[in-house]
Structures are given as structure tokens and as C-alpha cells.
Amino acid sequence: xxxxxxxxxxxxxxxxxxxxxxxxxxxxxxxxxxxxxxxxxxxxxxxxxxxxxxxxxxxxxxxxxxxxxxxxxxxxxxxxxxxxxxxxxxxxxxxxxxxxxxxxxxxxxxxxxxxxxxxxxxxxxxxxxxxxxxxxxxxxxxxxxxxxxxxxxxxxxxxxxxxxxxxxxxxxxxxxxxxxxxxxxxxxxxxxxxxxxxxxxxxxxxxxxxxxxxxxxxxxxxxxxxxxxxxxxxxxxxxxxxxxxxxxxxxxxxxxxxxxxxxxxxxxxxxxxxxxxxxxxxxxxxxxxxxxxxxxxxxxxxxxxxxxxxxxxxxxxxxxxxxxxxxxxxxxxxxxxxxxxxxxxxxxxxxxxxxxxxxxxxxxxxxxxxxxxxxxxxxxxxxxxxxxxxxxxxxxxxxxxxxxxxxxxxxxxxxxxxxxxxxxxxxxxxxxxxxxxxxxxxxxxxxxxxxxxxxxxxxxxxxxxxxxxxxxxxxxxxxxxxxxxxxxxxxxxxxxxxxxxxxxxxxxxxxxxxxxxxxx
Ligand SMILES: C[S@@+](CC[C@H](N)C(=O)[O-])C[C@H]1O[C@@H](n2cnc3c(N)ncnc32)[C@H](O)[C@@H]1O
Numbered sequence: 196x197x198x199x200x201x202x203x204x205x206x207x208x209x210x211x212x213x214x215x216x217x218x219x220x221x222x223x224x225x226x227x228x229x230x231x232x233x234x235x236x237x238x239x240x241x242x243x244x245x246x247x248x249x250x251x252x253x254x255x256x257x258x259x260x261x262x263x264x265x266x267x268x269x270x271x272x273x274x275x276x277x278x279x280x281x282x283x284x285x286x287x288x289x290x291x292x293x294x295x296x297x298x299x300x301x302x303x304x305x306x307x308x309x310x311x312x313x314x315x316x317x318x319x320x321x322x323x324x325x326x327x328x329x330x331x332x333x334x335x336x337x338x339x340x341x342x343x344x345x346x347x348x349x350x351x352x353x354x355x356x357x358x359x360x361x362x363x364x365x366x367x368x369x370x371x372x373x374x375x376x377x378x379x380x381x382x383x384x385x386x387x388x389x390x391x392x393x394x395x396x397x398x399x400x401x402x403x404x405x406x407x408x409x410x411x412x413x414x415x416x417x418x419x420x421x422x423x424x425x426x427x428x429x430x431x432x433x434x435x436x437x438x439x440x441x442x443x444x445x446x447x448x449x450x451x452x453x454x455x456x457x458x459x460x461x462x463x464x465x466x467x468x469x470x471x472x473x474x475x476x477x478x479x480x481x482x483x484x485x486x487x488x489x490x491x492x493x494x495x496x497x498x499x500x501x502x503x504x505x506x507x508x509x510x511x512x513x514x515x516x517x518x519x520x521x522x523x524x525x526x527x528x529x530x531x532x533x534x535x536x537x538x539x540x541x542x543x544x545x546x547x548x549x550x551x552x553x554x555x556x557x558x559x560x561x562x563x564x565x566x567x568x569x570x571x572x573x574x575x576x577x578x579x580x581x582x583x584x585x586x587x588x589x590x591x592x593x594x595x596x597x598x599x600x601x602x603x604x605x606x607x608x609x610x611x612x613x614x615x616x617x618x619x620x621x622x623x624x625x626x627x628x629x630x631x632x633x634x635x636x637x638x639x640x641x642x643x644x645x646x647x648x649x650x651x652x653x654x655x656x657x658x659x660x661x662x663x664x665x666x667x668x669x670x671x672x673x674x675x676x677x678x679x680x681x682x683x684x685x686x687x688x689x690x691x692x693x694x695x696x697x698x699x700x701x702x703x704x705x706x707x708x709x710x711x712x713x714x715x
Contacts, residue, residue, distance in 0.1 A: 207231050207410050211386075212379035215334050218270055220316070222364055224332060226323040226406045233319075238263055241316075241364075245309035252296060252303070258289045273336040274382040280346055280570050280579065286339035287566035289313060291604045294611070294620045307612065314608045315364030321388065321403045328399030330407070331361045331370025331389040336382060340605060343566055347582040347601075355387040356586035359597055360547070360629050362609055368393050369609055371547050371629070373404065376412045386411070392547045394634070398488060398515070401543075405489035413494060416458065422660070422695075423465035426538075429686050430658050430699055431470050433708040434534065435478075438655075441704070449482045449507045450533045453654070455516040456540030457485035460497035463536050471505060480507035484529055486516055516540060520649045521640035530653030538660040539695070544637035545663045546594075547629050549610050556591040560600035562623050569601075588662075588694055594632035595663070603627060633663035638672050645676035647700055656701035662694060666714050669698065673715060682706035683714040 211231060215221070219235035242249070242259065249255045265282040272278050290313050297306035317338045321330040335341050335353055344357025355372040362369050370389035378384045388407060391400040416422075438450070454463045464483065471478045483498060483506065485491070491511045493499050498509030512519065516537075519525050552558060560583055563569055569581040583600040591598075606627045607620040619625045638646045650657055666685050672678075678700075686697040689710040699709045706713065 203229055204409075204411055204413060208378050211411065212384060215337065215378065215384065216270065218267060221319045221334070221337075223319050224321045224407070226321065226403060226410065228324075229410060231407075231410060238266075242312055245312040247304040248293075248297075248306045248309040255289070255293060255296065255309075258285070258292060261285050262289050269342075270337070273384070276346065279342045280575075281572070283339050283343045283346060283566050284570035284572075286313075286316070287343070287570070287604065290608060291565065291567045291621065294604055294608060294617075297611075298617045298620050306617075307615065310608050310611055311362075312364060314362050314605065314612060318361045318363045320363040320366055321407055323403045323406045326399075326402050326406075328396065328402045329363075329366060329368075329391065330400045330403040331363050331366075331391075332407075333358055333361055333387050334378070334384060335375070335387065336384045338387075340602065341387065343582065343601060344584045344586060344599070346570075346579060347584045353383065353385060354586050355389070356597055357584065358387055358389075359599065359602075360392070360549075360606070360609060361387075361389055362612060367612070368396060369547070369613070370400070371631075374408075374416065376408060377414075378411065390543070394544065394546070397544065401488055409492045409495060416462070419462045419465060422538075422693075423462050424469055425691055425693060426462070426466045426658070426660065426697070427469040427473065429689065429691055429697055430709060431466055431534075432473055433710070434656055434658075434699070434701075434705065435470060435474065437701075437705040437708040438533065440708075447479060449480045450478075451482045451484075451531065452534050452536065453484045453486065453529055453532050453650075454536040454538070455486050455520075456537065456543065457487045459495050460485045460491070460511075462538055464497040464503075467505075478505060480505055482506075482508040482510075484510045484512065484532075486512045486514065486519060488515055489513065517637075517640050517646060520646050521642050521644065523649075526649060526653050532650075532654035533656070535650050535654045535657045536660075537657060539662070541633070541637040541659070541664055542662040544634040546632045546634050548632075549606050549613075549627050550592055550630050551625050552591050552596060552598075552628050552630075556589075556596075558589075558591075558598055558600065558626075560603075560626055564601045565603060566601055567604075588631075591628070592630045594630040596628045596630055599628065600626055631663060633661075633665065633668050635668060635672065638668075645672065645678065647672065647681075648676055648678055651678070651681055651700065656699055656705055659698040659700070660695050661698075662696075664696060664698070666712075670714060678715075681715075684709045684711045685714050686711040688712065 214233045220241040221235045223234040225232045262285040265285040268278045269282045318333045341357045360369045369392040375385040490513045564583040569578040588595045682703040684699045
């Protein structure tokens with residue numbers, strides 16, 4: 196297990212912030228025990244592989260030189276929105292014209308290295324020495340795709356969703372938006388760290404993410420407090436009422452909780468604290484069992500550093516949640532359980548595919564939203580308002596999308612790298628976007644059993660919080676696996692609204708206490 200002190204996290208942040216100011220292009224971040232080594236290239240070195248394609252066209256060479264000037268200006272003045280706009284205009288201009296020339300002039304040298312370098316510009320792979328897996332990463336004060344998202348909103352709210360997909364220059368795989376880690380303040384500089392889109396690489400890509408988070412951040416998910424509050428009011432308080440009604444004399448018996456994909460464990464532990472504040476009568480002591488594919492870390496994970504009032508027991512198991520739940524002996528050893536939490540764990544297995552968004556989806560993008568057009572200085576001040584870079588999820592093509600039509604050429608370029616054909620790039624009738632969809636395999640154990648049925652053998656209620664699980668997915672799961680004797684509540688129309696959905700699977704007696712729609 197890797198243990199770092201608070202001081203070394205601060206040093207790591209300072210060191211990274213210092214390196215990230217330099218006029219060099221980061222290409223790889225290597226985690227060596229508790230040290231972070233950022234590999235970077237000079238401008239000319241970085242673009243060298245794309246020379247054969249660029250150098251036969253003076254227009255592209257000029258565009259690249261202009262991008263360099265804009266990049267240097269942004270590095271010198273990272274908070275200046277005018278420079279940011281200019282930088283984005285130059286970057287997306289180079290991208291658009293490279294794709295168009297590659298499509299229209301097929302006799303030129305192979306464009307793929309040039310496209311790879313443009314897409315991978317200011318993106319780097321993160322790896323931990325001696326451990327499998329890569330993550331993708333970028334930095335908010337340097338990445339033009341992130342800046343484009345920030346340009347369109349005022350005041351600016353940073354979110355990893357501004358860079359929904361990224362492809363580091365040395366890798367073939369795409370990585371999807373996950374979380375941000377603050378490196379320095381004024382101007383705020385964060386790293387956006389992304390797991391692999393490929394399901395084969397997904398699990399191992401969480402290893403470098405976890406290592407990096409431990410080395411630079413004391414903070415769990417920045418939204419864990421409001422999420423914990425909502426979980427308490429919406430689900431835990433009603434479930435506690437149900438338990439008290441059923442066993443009025445059981446207030447002293449510990450309430451046993453299993454948290455799958457617990458992260459640092461703070462979400463559920465904080466929800467328990469809020470529950471204590473809501474109920475004037477003393478809560479029973481809690482026994483927590485946290486499961487995560489990454490080991491817990493001192494100073495970050497709940498329950499490692501000191502005894503907590505009202506907590507009878509804290510246990511951490513490192514492993515894959517589906518494999519553990521498949522093991523009947525392990526389940527028997529854990530049980531009986533009162534509550535099992537599966538918060539933001541199933542959506543870790545979701546699928547991402549770049550597809551053209553259907554005409555019937557209700558969006559009406561036009562080429563005027565493309566940054567190489569609307570960010571041109573002569574189109575200001577009105578041009579910038581034509582950007583379409585919303586980070587709010589919408590339904591499309593049977594999944595969800597972020598309707599970021601201004602990133603059309605960026606996603607088309609990723610498609611080119613994935614398929615090796617230029618297809619309909621820069622076709623004004625095609626609007627490729629990454630579609631995110633729930634993966635039903637996240638609910639099935641390796642031996643083909645229902646994860647929910649397995650858990651219900653030893654527990655009273657399963658609480659699900661998820662971005663991608665829809666009621667239909669759970670109903671289909673029930674058709675496939677039965678789940679006899681259970682009731683499912685979709686917590687909706689109860690006065691709260693969030694992007695993540697909550698569900699409670701329990702007995703029908705307990706389900707009556709939870710407000711929402713009964714799915715069965
Ligand atoms: C988005 S975080 C959710 C953390 C916490 N449950 C919450 O809602 O704040 C997902 C966590 O799942 C863990 N994870 C991903 N795949 C896993 C797997 N197959 N088995 C166990 N944990 C996994 C990751 O390491 C990460 O800590």
C-alpha cells in the first residue's frame with residue numbers, strides 16, 4: 196500500500212504546478228512510488244511526426260506557427276479570456292483545415308500522425324511504474340478543448356465534462372471524463388483525469404487514477420457532501436424509520452452496511468453523520484464494510500486514522516465487486532447486512548461510442564457553432580455566443596450525450612483515429628458525439644448470476660445511485676433473473692432533482708416507506 200503524508204501532497208502539487216507553467220508539451224506522467232515525473236517535449240519535437248503531412252502545405256505550416264504563438268500567450272496569461280479565445284480559434288482552425296485537406300486531397304502523405312498530434316495536444320497518459328493500466332489526463336489552464344467549454348459560460352464552473360473524451364498522443368485508446376484534481380489556485384489549475392473507454396482496459400485504468408489522487412489530493416469527490424445529504428433525506432431516513440417500526444427494541448443492535456465501489460468511503464460515512472443529526476433519538480452504532488478495487492489510503496479513506504463515535508466497526512476489502520458478490524462464502528461472512536450501497540459504481544462500466552446524433556433528437560446545430568468560425572476576431576462580440584458546448588446531459592440515440600456540437604471536428608478526428616478512414620469528416624450534415632449507455636454486465640456476476648439477487652440473499656435493502664441505470668434496465672434485469680419477493684422504488688417526484696438516479700430494492704414492507712415510483 197502506498198502511504199503519503201499531507202506535506203508530500205502539497206509538494207507534489209507545487210512541483211506539478213511549476214512544471215505545468217513551462218513552454219513544453221506534456222506527454223506522459225509517470226508515478227514512481229510517491230514521486231510524480233512529468234515527461235514533456237519541446238514544441239518542435241512534439242510536432243515532428245506530423246511534419247510529412249504539414250510541410251507539403253504552407254497553409255498548414257502557417258496555422259501551426261500561429262497556434263504556437265497563441266499557446267505561448269495563454270501560458271503567459273492563463274486567466275486572460277481574450278487570449279483563451281484566440282488560442283481556441285487557432286487550435287480548432289488547425290484541426291478543421293487538417294481534416295478537410297486530408298479528406299479532399301487524398302494524394303498527400305498519410306494524415307493520421309498529424310491528426311493524432313492535434314487530438315493529443317496538451318493531453319498525456321498517466322501510468323504507475325510496476326502496475327498495469329493507463330489513464331488519460333489534461334490540465335485546465337492549457338487544454339484548448341477545456342477552454343472552449345469555459346469560454347461559453349460566465350461565471351465559469353470548471354467540470355471534466357468540458358473534455359468528454361481525450362486521446363493521449365502515444366496511445367490508441369480514448370479516455371472519458373471522470374474527475375478533476377486541483378493542482379493550484381489563482382488562476383485555478385486542475386488536472387482532469389480519465390479512465391479508459393475500452394472495457395478491457397477500464398478496470399486497470401482506475402489504478403493510476405487512484406495513485407495520482409492519493410499523491411495530489413486530500414479531497415474526495417468535491418460533490419460528496421450535497422450527495423450525502425440528499426441520500427440521507429431521500430433514502431436513509433425512510434429506511435431507518437422502516438427498521439425502527441419493524442424492530443422498536445433493536446436500537447442498540449449495530450446497523451450493518453456494505454458499500455460497493457466505496458472510493459474513500461466518505462459518501463456513506465457522511466450520510467450516516469447526517470442521519471445522526473436528523474434523528475434526535477440516538478442512532479444504533481454502524482458497522483461499515485467498504486469494498487473498492489483500490490486499497491484504502493491513510494489520510495484519505497474513512498475509518499483508518501482514528502476511532503469514530505457511533506461507529507462499531509470499519510472493514511476494508513480490496514477487490515472487484517462483481518467477483519466478491521459471486522462468492523457465496525464471502526457473502527455469508529459479510530452478512531447479515533442491513534443496507535448495501537452501490538453508488539456510482541455501475542456507471543463505471545458504461546459504454547461510450549461516437550455516433551452521429553439522430554436528426555430527431557431535437558437539436559439544431561449549424562456550422563456557425565464551430566469554433567474556427569464563431570471565434571474569429573471579426574465575429575466578436577456576438578460570435579462567442581454561438582458556441583454549443585453544454586456540459587448538461589441530454590437523451591439521444593438511446594443513451595445520453597453532452598450536446599457539445601462545437602466539438603464536432605474533435606470527435607470526428609477521434610473517429611478517424613479509431614477507424615482509420617476519413618468517412619464523412621467535416622460533412623456539414625453529420626454531427627458525431629460520444630453517446631454514453633448503461634452496460635447491463637455491471638449487474639451480472641462473473642458466473643452469470645444476478646448481482647442484486649446475490650446481495651438480497653444477505654441484505655434488507657440495496658441502495659443504488661447511478662448516472663446511467665434507467666428504470667427499463669432494472670426491469671429487464673428482473674425479467675432475466677426473477678428477483679422474487681423484492682420491491683423496487685425509483686426515487687422520483689419527491690421534490691428532489693439530480694442528474695444521478697436513486698433506487699431502493701428491498702421487501703415490499705420497507706419499500707412503502709420510500710417515496711417514489713414503484714417499478715415492481
Ligand atoms: C465514482 S467512484 C464512486 C465512489 C463512491 N461510491 C461515491 O459514490 O462517491 C467509483 C469507485 O469504484 C471503484 N471501482 C471501479 N470499478 C470497480 C470494481 N470493478 N470493483 C470495485 N470497485 C471498483 C473505483 O476505484 C472508485 O473508487
